[in-house]
Structure formats: structure tokens, C-alpha cells
Amino acid sequence: MxxxxxxxxxxxxxxxxxxxxxxxxxxxxxxxxxxxxxxxxxxxxxxxxxxxxxxxxxxxxxxxxxxxxxxxxxxxxxxxxxxxxxxxxxxxxxxxxxxxxxxxxxxxxxxxxxxxxxxxxxxxxxxxxxxxxxxxxxxxxxxxxxxxxxxxxxxxxxxxxxDLSLLEQSKDIATAEKSLKELRKAAKDPVLGMTLGRAQDLDAQIRTLGIQVANLEREISEFKVVDQYTQHRNRADELTREIRKLNDSLVMEERRLKDVDAAINQESESQPDHSYVHQMYEQLQITLPDDVVRRFDEVAAFHRSVVENRRRYLEGERASLMESLDEKRQLLQHADNERSGVMRILEAGGALETYNELQLQLVEVKGRMGELQQRRETIDKWENANRHLQLRSAEMELRFSMDLNDxxxxxxxxxxxxxxxxxxxxxxxxxxxxxxxxxxxxxxxxxxxxxxxxxxxxxxxxxxxxxxxxxxxxxxxxxxxxxxxxxxxxxxxxxxxxxxxxxxxxxxxxxxxxxxxxxxxxxxxxxxxxxxxxxxxxxxxxxxxxxxxxxxxxxxxx
CATH class of the missing domain: 3.40.50.300 (P-loop containing nucleotide triphosphate hydrolases)
Incomplete structure (x- = not known):
């Protein structure tokens, strides 16, 4: 050029x-x-x-x-x-x-x-x-x-x-502080911050889950698995339905018995009296013919026969209802006793499926508590690292000060x-x-x-x-x-x-x-x-x- x-x-x-x-x-x-x-x-x-x-x-x-x-x-x-x-x-x-x-x-x-x-x-x-x-x-x-x-x-x-060696040592502290600062910044991010949580919130959740774990472990240790649990549970349900039907039937028959008793009492109180006819004719000074009197007697006798027959029917119906009520009350007592026995068996233990569900629930709760404990440990590490870095920084500053003094x-x-x-x-x-x-x-x-x-x-x-x-x-x-x-x-x-x-x-x-x-x-x-x-x-x-x-x-x- x-x-x-x-x-x-x-x-x-x-x-x-x-x-x-x-x-x-x-x-x-x-x-x-x-x-x-x-x-x-x-x-x-x-x-x-x-x-x-x-x-x-x-x-x-x-x-x-x-x-x-x-x-x-x-x-x-x-x-x-x-x-x-x-x-x-x-x-x-x-x-x-x-x-x-x-x-x-x-x-x-x-x-x-x-x-x-x-x-x-x-x-x-x-x-x-x-x-x-x-x-x-x-x-x-x-x-x-x-x-x-x-x-x-x-x-x-x-x-x-x-002194360059002191500076080299301070670089490690600066790098650690930068990394910790970036982690803290990330922890304030809405997503990561929600994942990590705050120390006091984590402590509360860990304590609550600890109580759940203790309760589940106690429940599992006391749990007894009942053989044929499903059959017992089905029989209890069947007996409950049978007892419900017997109760309904008893209520209906008791109502019918009350109706029969009322009908019998009505029959006793409502028999016709024909003497008023004779009295009426006597007051009129009329003498009834013998044929008429005989006819009244025949009607009265027929009526008495009908009433007796109805009374006997009602009393027979009443006896039948009493017998049915006694039978159903016995059936009800038997069903209730059997159901009580089945329920005692069910209350004394549980099904294998229920036991396994309790085990799975315990594993899930322990897993959640372990995750929270790890997050809590991470926060502790951050806090400890911060305190450690503060101590190292103060020590480093003191060493620089002493070096300058020398x-x-x-x-x-x-x-x-x-x-x-x-x-x-x-x-x-x-x-x-x-x-x-x-x-x-x-x-x-x-x-x-x-x-x-x-x-x-x-x-x-x-x-x-x-x-x-x-x-x-x-x-x-x-x-x-x-x-x-x-x-x-x-x-x-x-x-x-x-x-x-x-x-x-x-x-x-x-x-x-x-x-x-x-x-x-x-x-x-x-x-x-x-x-x-x-x-x-x-x-x-x-x-x-x-x-x-x-x-x-x-x-x-x-």
C-alpha cells in the first residue's frame, strides 16, 4: 500500500x-x-x-x-x-x-x-x-x-x-457465590419455587405426613385378614335386605291384625234388636199375627247365624295373623342374630384387598414425605452454604487486608x-x-x-x-x-x-x-x-x- x-x-x-x-x-x-x-x-x-x-x-x-x-x-x-x-x-x-x-x-x-x-x-x-x-x-x-x-x-x-495466589482462592468463593445466587434466582421462579417451597411450609407438611404414616403403620400392624371376607360381606348385605323385608311384612300384618280386632269388636257391638217392633204394635193395640212373629224369629236366628259365622272367620283370621307374626318375629330375630355374628367377624378384621390398599397408601405417603424432606434438606444446604461462604468471604477479606498491611x-x-x-x-x-x-x-x-x-x-x-x-x-x-x-x-x-x-x-x-x-x-x-x-x-x-x-x-x- x-x-x-x-x-x-x-x-x-x-x-x-x-x-x-x-x-x-x-x-x-x-x-x-x-x-x-x-x-x-x-x-x-x-x-x-x-x-x-x-x-x-x-x-x-x-x-x-x-x-x-x-x-x-x-x-x-x-x-x-x-x-x-x-x-x-x-x-x-x-x-x-x-x-x-x-x-x-x-x-x-x-x-x-x-x-x-x-x-x-x-x-x-x-x-x-x-x-x-x-x-x-x-x-x-x-x-x-x-x-x-x-x-x-x-x-x-x-x-x-x-499476591496472585490469594486472588486465585477468592475466585473459588466468587464462583460458589455466583452459583448460589443463580440457584436462589431460579428458586424464585414460579415453577421451581413452587416445587421447592418454603422451609416453614415444608416443616408443617412433613409433620402432618408423619402423623399419617404413624396412623397407617399402627392400622396395618393391628389389621387381621378375614378368610372369605367377600362372602361374609355379601351374606351381611343379604341378611340386611331380608331383615328389611321382614320388618316391612311385620308392619303390614300388624296393621291387618288391628283391623281384624276392630271388626270383631264392631260385630259384638252392632247386633240388631227387634223388640222395638213389638212395642210399637202394642202401643197401636194391634196384635201381630203368629206368622209375622214367626218370621221375625226366623230372621233373627238367620242373622245370629251370619254374625257367628263372620266372628268365627275373623277370629280365625286373627289367629292366623298372630301365628304369622310370631313366625316372622322368630325369623327376624334369627336373621338379626346371624347378621350380628357376621358383622362381628368383619369388624374383627378386613379383606386382603383392603390390607394391600393400606400398604400402598403407606408407601405413597412415605414417598411424599421423603420428597419433602429432600427439598427441606436442599434448603438447609443452601442456608449452610450461604453461611459458609459468608465466613469464607470474611476470612478472605481479612487475608487480603493482612497482605496489604504486610x-x-x-x-x-x-x-x-x-x-x-x-x-x-x-x-x-x-x-x-x-x-x-x-x-x-x-x-x-x-x-x-x-x-x-x-x-x-x-x-x-x-x-x-x-x-x-x-x-x-x-x-x-x-x-x-x-x-x-x-x-x-x-x-x-x-x-x-x-x-x-x-x-x-x-x-x-x-x-x-x-x-x-x-x-x-x-x-x-x-x-x-x-x-x-x-x-x-x-x-x-x-x-x-x-x-x-x-x-x-x-x-x-x-
Whole structure:
């Protein structure tokens, strides 16, 4: 690519300057000249991931090969990489995989030995090449937006020379707490929550089922199986039906007996009296003929005969009913006695089917109680696990606190370095501090500059933090000899503070033997120079917004 802007780095302060050309169109902007792309190319050659949306995999650039020369292990190394084959690199002419290149950089730049508790190479280099697109300039201790605190714990602890073994132990606690939290969240779900239940509700149900189990077990232990239970039960039902019929028949015959008794009494009380006829004729002084008198006598005799016959019939009917009643009462007594005997047999025991049903019911109730007991044990385990984790977390926080106390001189040196850098920029007007506190998950880095609510002051807090980190790591041979910042870091910084920061970076870089690389707009650079920035620096590259050949790559993307 003939119009690609190459860069040459030197010890000390290196600035990539982006300027606006007079020929550039009004709608063009220096925000598109390639300052951020410049840093992404550096990161690409230092082993970054190159996903399909990476700028160097665009069709206009995919066939281009980019090269970087750097010093590793006391010798100059050349690395070449292309977007067409992002997984492979040429290192001093030898083709290697990106994973192998990362391993070498991890060893030569950060002295990583491959131990399990060590952070990854990419988690470390991300603090030296912050990516503005990932939100890396929003918080000094994060290189990604909303990055979990645990994710930055290990790399920062390594760079500042703290105890990684403690962090590794705290990860186990964090993992356990996360798992427990997820289980609790799941338990609040309507479906799982109903399945698990609450401790007090489970206790009540378990006690109730326990009573049912005891009753069933007692009933089964006292249960006697009766032979031919079904036949006895059928006979009892048959006798009950027979007794019911006999009772109904007795009621009807007793009613008939009452009717017969009433008829007999009526016959006795209603015999006709013919004497009134004689009296009537005597009063009329008429003498009845003998034939008439004889006829009356004959009628009376006939009537008496009919009455006697009816009385005898009724009395015979009454006797028959009395005999039938006696017989049925005897049958009723016999049936009732037999049914009582059968019922005593049934009450003394039960059928085999009933016994088996009781056994099945006992198994079912015990199964339900066992399930509830398991759920109750699960809740107990959660509560015990939570208490155990709380104890472990408190113990872990105490161990971190004790470790920091043992490292007091080291922590004080780091804090003094940060405060001195902030003092160079703001003087005594804004007190600054970098505190390292203990927590249950590890070391908590808190860089502050007084009045850091403004974006410009926050940016300078990040600048001082990165510079402190880079110097500390370099002194302990745990970090590279360079630090790179995008121009976005300075976009909200006032000219005077920018001048102080650049002067400080140049002085620290020269004193510590490192390279500080920054991309700046030309007007920001001029603003800093107008405020007193006059330190010599290496203009490692100059980018412009010339429409056709400007920018880092010398082409215009469409």
C-alpha cells in the first residue's frame, strides 16, 4: 500500500499528529484520519483477535500486510500479519500461529511463566493499548464497558506486584457465590419455587405426613385378614335386605291384625234388636199375627247365624295373623342374630384387598414425605452454604487486608507515585490519591483526583493511573517498556493540564527508559504548546485528512 503512513518510534515521548489540510473538504474531519486505527494496527501486530468486523479485514485492506519491528529479549524481532490470514504471522520470516506469538509476547513483555494463577497476556496488554471502541477510557481500572471487577483483579494485581495466589482462592468463593445466587434466582421462579417451597411450609407438611404414616403403620400392624371376607360381606348385605323385608311384612300384618280386632269388636257391638217392633204394635193395640212373629224369629236366628259365622272367620283370621307374626318375629330375630355374628367377624378384621390398599397408601405417603424432606434438606444446604461462604468471604477479606498491611511500604510507594504525577498536573489545588483496599474478591484500586467529576479531570486520573501502572510493572520486570494512549483521552482536557501531562510523560519516559506513544490532533498539540509545552518529542507519524491520500492507510473508505 504505497500511501500507508509508516511510523518510527524512539525512546521517550512519541506523538502521532493528525492535522487538517487546506485542500480538505469542509465536511471532512480529523476524527477520520486514522488515529484510532493506528493503535488498532499496533494491537493487531501484538496478537489481538481479528474478528470479521476488524478494520484490517475490510476488502480494501485484507490483502495488505502490516509489519512491526520491536525489541524482544534483547534482540530486534520483525513480525508481519495480514487480514487475509489473521490466524498466522511471519516472525523473522518464520510462519507461526497467533497463539504461539502471544505466548512469546507473554514471556518477553510480561515475564509470564504459564502458571495457572497468572492472568492472560491479552488481559494485560489491554491496559497498555486501551481501545476506545470498547469503552476503555471510561474507568481507569476497566478496559471494557461494565467489566466485572473480578476480570480486572488479576491483571492489575500482577502489574502492581500483588499476591496472585490469594486472588486465585477468592475466585473459588466468587464462583460458589455466583452459583448460589443463580440457584436462589431460579428458586424464585414460579415453577421451581413452587416445587421447592418454603422451609416453614415444608416443616408443617412433613409433620402432618408423619402423623399419617404413624396412623397407617399402627392400622396395618393391628389389621387381621378375614378368610372369605367377600362372602361374609355379601351374606351381611343379604341378611340386611331380608331383615328389611321382614320388618316391612311385620308392619303390614300388624296393621291387618288391628283391623281384624276392630271388626270383631264392631260385630259384638252392632247386633240388631227387634223388640222395638213389638212395642210399637202394642202401643197401636194391634196384635201381630203368629206368622209375622214367626218370621221375625226366623230372621233373627238367620242373622245370629251370619254374625257367628263372620266372628268365627275373623277370629280365625286373627289367629292366623298372630301365628304369622310370631313366625316372622322368630325369623327376624334369627336373621338379626346371624347378621350380628357376621358383622362381628368383619369388624374383627378386613379383606386382603383392603390390607394391600393400606400398604400402598403407606408407601405413597412415605414417598411424599421423603420428597419433602429432600427439598427441606436442599434448603438447609443452601442456608449452610450461604453461611459458609459468608465466613469464607470474611476470612478472605481479612487475608487480603493482612497482605496489604504486610505490603504497606510497597503500597505507599505506588500511592506516592500516583500522587506525585497528579501533583505535576494540578499542583496542590486538587489532592490526589491511589488507594488499594481489600475486599472479599481481592484488591480494590481506587484512583482519585480532587474534583474529578469533570470529564477532563477523570481523564487525567486515568492518565496518572496508567503511568503509575506502567512504571511500577516495568520496575518489577512485569511489564513492557511502552504505553500507548488514544487522543480521546485528551479530548476534554484543558490546554494547561494537557501541557503538564505531556511534559510529565516525556520526563517519566526518559527517566524510566520507556516509550510513551500518543495520538493528538494538531490543534490540541498547539493548545498544549501555547500553554508551555516545549519538551522535545518524536513525531513518529503525521496523518492528514487529505481526501484521496490522507489518513493512515492513504485510501478513502466508502
Amino acid at each position: 504505497p500511501d500507508f503512513k509508516s511510523a518510527s518510534f524512539r525512546p521517550g515521548l512519541n506523538i502521532v499528529v493528525a492535522e487538517r489540510t487546506k485542500a480538505a473538504r469542509r465536511q471532512d474531519s480529523r476524527n477520520a484520519v486514522g488515529k484510532t486505527s493506528f493503535i488498532r494496527v499496533l494491537d493487531f501486530l501484538l496478537g489481538s483477535d481479528a474478528r470479521p468486523d476488524h478494520i484490517l479485514r475490510r476488502p480494501e485492506l485484507a490483502e495488505s500486510t502490516f509489519e512491526l519491528e520491536l525489541e524482544l529479549g534483547g534482540q530486534t524481532v520483525s513480525v508481519r500479519r495480514s487480514g487475509a490470514e489473521p490466524g498466522l504471522l511471519q516472525v523473522d520470516g518464520v510462519t507461526v500461529k497467533n497463539s504461539a506469538w502471544r505466548q512469546r509476547l507473554a514471556k518477553d513483555l510480561f515475564s509470564l511463566a504459564g502458571r495457572a494463577e497468572e492472568p492472560s497476556y491479552r488481559s494485560l496488554i489491554a491496559f497498555y493499548l486501551r481501545d476506545v471502541q470498547n469503552g476503555a477510557f471510561e474507568n481507569p481500572t476497566e478496559v471494557h464497558r461494565k467489566q466485572a471487577a473480578a476480570a480486572s483483579q488479576s491483571p492489575l494485581a500482577y502489574l502492581f506486584g500483588l 505490603r504497606r511500604s510497597q503500597i505507599d510507594e505506588i500511592a506516592e507515585l500516583y500522587s506525585s504525577y497528579a501533583y505535576e498536573i494540578y499542583g496542590s489545588g486538587r489532592p490526589a490519591a491511589l488507594s488499594v483496599d481489600s475486599s472479599k474478591v481481592g484488591y480494590n484500586f481506587v484512583p482519585t483526583i480532587g474534583g474529578d467529576r469533570s470529564r477532563g479531570v477523570k481523564s487525567m486520573a486515568l492518565f496518572c493511573f496508567d503511568l503509575t501502572m506502567a512504571v511500577t510493572a516495568r520496575r518489577n520486570e512485569r511489564g513492557p517498556d511502552f504505553l500507548v494512549h488514544d487522543s480521546h483521552l485528551y479530548s476534554d482536557v484543558e490546554g494547561r493540564q494537557m501541557a503538564s501531562a505531556l511534559s510529565l510523560a516525556a520526563k517519566v519516559a526518559e527517566r524510566e527508559g520507556i516509550q510513551y506513544v500518543v495520538t493528538l490532533n494538531s490543534d490540541d498539540l498547539k493548545k498544549a504548546q501555547d500553554e508551555g509545552f516545549s519538551v522535545p518529542f518524536n513525531e513518529c507519524a503525521r496523518l492528514t485528512d487529505a481526501y484521496e491520500t490522507g489518513g493512515l492507510f492513504g485510501i478513502r473508505f466508502h
